[in-house]
Amino acid sequence: MWNYFNPVGIHGGRGQFEQIQRLVGRRRVFVAAFPESVEQGWLARLESQLGSRLVGAATDLGPLPSRRALKPAYERFWTQHADTEVILALGGGSVMDAAKVLMVRTLDRSFDQLMQVITSGRRDLVAGSVPLICIPTTAGTGSEVTPWATVWDPQADPPVKHSLHLSVTWPEAAVLDPELTVGLPPAQTLHTGLDALSHSFEAIWNRNRNPVSTSHAIGAARGILDTLPRVLEQPRSLALRERMAAASTQAGLAFSNTQTALAHSLSYDLTMQQGTPHGIACSFSLPRIMAMVAGMEPDIDRALQAVFDAPVAAGAERLERFLQSLGVATDPADHGIPPGDWERRVAEACAGQRGRNFVGAAAGLEPEPGKPDPATRCELGAGVA
Ligand SMILES: [Fe+2]
CATH class of the missing domain: 3.40.50.1970 (Rossmann fold)
Structure with missing residues (x-):
């Protein structure tokens, strides 16, 4: 139900x-x-x-x-x-x-x-x-x-x-x-657009997902993947700005019922410790998480296939190329995560308030005793959602 x-x-x-x-x-x-x-x-x-x-x-x-x-x-x-x-x-x-x-x-x-x-x-x-x-x-x-x-x-x-x-x-x-977004500078257009893209995927690989939230998430992700590069090239296009606004709100409709998940949980430390913009911090990890998710749940595989019209592994590679084409490095090392530290970060993030929504997180995992919940720590400059 x-x-x-x-x-x-x-x-x-x-x-x-x-x-x-x-x-x-x-x-x-x-x-x-x-x-x-x-x-x-x-x-x-x-x-x-x-x-x-x-x-x-x-x-x-x-x-x-x-x-x-x-x-x-x-x-x-x-x-x-x-x-x-x-x-x-x-x-x-x-x-x-x-x-x-x-x-x-x-x-x-x-x-x-x-x-x-x-x-x-x-x-x-x-x-x-x-x-x-x-x-x-x-x-x-x-x-x-x-x-x-x-x-x-x-x-x-x-x-x-x-x-x-x-x-x-x-x-x-x-x-x-x-008309309200047509003057948005390129960096803000990119960062906010990637935040919305992350909301879409996070709603898909989410324990709280349902068919309606997933349907919204697929539509939003497809819209953002298609529109964001074009709106960066033609920032004064009202038609493209309108498509981005609709896709972003549709991503909101998706995660309004699921909350966010692992990519957002991973992002908080990066934003807090290094000032990484929220949209970058919560999107660079999406291809890796997508590769992790492949094969976990048939309905999630189907949803991810529907986003890319391709098998999940091929979709993850396409997502990686998409981010790189927008200048977003997808290697954790480029975001200050040392080689070999990725797994520990993922495990910690899965224990966070938002990370526990991730379909791959162990059910009922609580934050380590004595340590603050990763999702509740912050500093000025940190993102939201
Ligand atoms: Fe967000």
Whole structure:
């Protein structure tokens, strides 16, 4: 038996940004947006659409939503803008995650209670929520169709990556307008696109997979493999940007029901210790993991064959060539993993919170006693999901 659930309404295509007022209706709006949205004119365009319904905005929530930065923002929001009826999140994963924090109202409206919800599972402290509409400006995170938000605590010893996940933190809607991503620089286009590719494969070789999540993952992976190289060559193409946005969100639909797995678990140390961008750290290992997975489960083999129209081993080689053609080294040594250390890293990563979702991880494996869960360690610069 299996279940698939995702309640997010998805509105895609050129011109959707100008239709946001339809989604908002008569509700009072608070906007959480990326800092450059002011100089780039996006905030002004929202203001002209929404008029007096726009009651407030925050553009200082990024680049990564940390516990220290979110506390004043949260308490300011629930003191000054408690009458907000819908939040618009305009930005990448960090902005959407920060908005998911703002949307949850605790009993005393304090951020400290929200941290109790996150760290101790005290859901009885949740008193309500404000609906959220996500307007992603990158094509990669998938946060617009998942209920998860990452809250970083780099001041903790060791630094901690918290995850907020409540039934009320699903966005109400996602707006995918290619005009929002057409100006994305090449490196960000590549990194976010590879993150989405990783979300697709991670949903396939996942213990929590189901036929619907797998179907989304196959479609997403095929779309990204076909589109990402072309959008890097023609970054101003609205048609290609739209295809990337759709594929990335479809990857989000896939892993919204499975979470990520081994490639993401392996990535955290690299990002934390070496600052490797999240999209690179969680994608260079995909061909090796794919080769490991071959033959484990017939349905996973079938899914991977469907991505490449080829046997799994040949698909893994094709994936390796794909990454290399985009300038991504696939040898762990090129990412600071010494020869001979790969197996130990994989074993450790399989024991991590996300690694345990990997179909090849031993069932029920717990982190080593006395050692922090690899999936909960972090530093500034680490990725999400
Ligand atoms: Fe990711």
